[in-house]
Amino acid sequence: METFTFADVAIAVPDRVTDPHRKVWAKRAGPGSWWTGAERIAIADESRRALDCGFCAERREALSAEAVEGEHDSGGVLPAVALEAVHKIVTDSARLSLALYEGLVADGLSDAHYSELVGVLVAVFSIDEFHRGIGAALEPLPEAEPGDPERRRPSGATMEGAWLATVPADALDPEDADIYGGGRHAPNVVRALSLVPENVRTLGDLHGAHYLSYDEMRIMEKIRELSRSQMELVAAGTSAVNECFY
Numbered sequence: 319m320e321t322f323t324f325a326d327v328a329i330a331v332p333d334r335v336t337d338p339h340r341k342v343w344a345k346r347a348g349p350g351s352w353w354t355g356a357e358r359i360a361i362a363d364e365s366r367r368a369l370d371c372g373f374c375a376e377r378r379e380a381l382s383a384e385a386v387e388g389e390h391d392s393g394g395v396l397p398a399v400a401l402e403a404v405h406k407i408v409t410d411s412a413r414l415s416l417a418l419y420e421g422l423v424a425d426g427l428s429d430a431h432y433s434e435l436v437g438v439l440v441a442v443f444s445i446d447e448f449h450r451g452i453g454a455a456l457e458p459l460p461e462a463e464p465g466d467p468e469r470r471r472p473s474g475a476t477m478e479g480a481w482l483a484t485v486p487a488d489a490l491d492p493e494d495a496d497i498y499g500g501g502r503h504a505p506n507v508v509r510a511l512s513l514v515p516e517n518v519r520t521l522g523d524l525h526g527a528h529y530l531s532y533d534e535m536r537i538m539e540k541i542r543e544l545s546r547s548q549m550e551l552v553a554a555g556t557s558a559v560n561e562c563f564y
Contacts, residue, residue, distance in 0.1 A: 360395035412561035437517030
């Protein structure tokens with residue numbers, strides 16, 4: 319069955335959006351670097367459940383989220399530490415902190431597992447929000463594919479000032495040479511989840527679909543109805559509404 323047809327909306331969605339969406343969606347189903355395909359689909363599923371989670375709603379309204387007791391509404395697949403990470407990131411991102419991250423690690427979620435989990439959330443939530451924005455039904459999650467995670471940690475991963483290790487452009491392994499578009503430098507927001515190189519490839523696919531490709535940004539080519547400055551204004555406004563601390 320063909321995916322991302324947007325048959326339920328009277329909007330013509332261009333191929334430069336639908337093609338990357340299909341590519342990113344299909345990759346969610348298979349095993350990643352640290353999570354199995356079934357676990358990655360469970361992470362995606364929890365990103366949707368979190369929005370209607372009563373426990374999350376109570377904690378978000380509380381002065382101190384830790385003072386609220388309860389349990390997440392969940393599908394029962396993910397371990398408790400991963401479930402907590404997903405629901406917290408999706409529903410209360412304004413209160414994410416280094417202490418919270420370190421607590422998740424102390425509870426058994428490795429830095430690499432955290433990086434991939436956030437990468438899956440970014441991909442699924444971005445695509446879901448696109449659907450919500452144009453009034454389309456959410457795309458059904460794909461069936462999980464069998465297989466084991468790769469479990470490869472980039473050899474050049476190092477602490478560069480972020481919460482978790484990242485990979486500088488000049489320290490990429492040969493198999494990851496493409497992730498920054500061949501550039502000799504990469505901005506912090508692109509490197510943020512580079513501990514799992516697939517995250518960066520996915521970010522590039524979605525960046526090109528929803529905004530501009532990295533090459534288009536470099537040459538400042540106007541390819542949309544909005545100018546670059548107008549697009550930046552919309553992006554800044556959206557970040558403010560989302561309480562993005564970055």
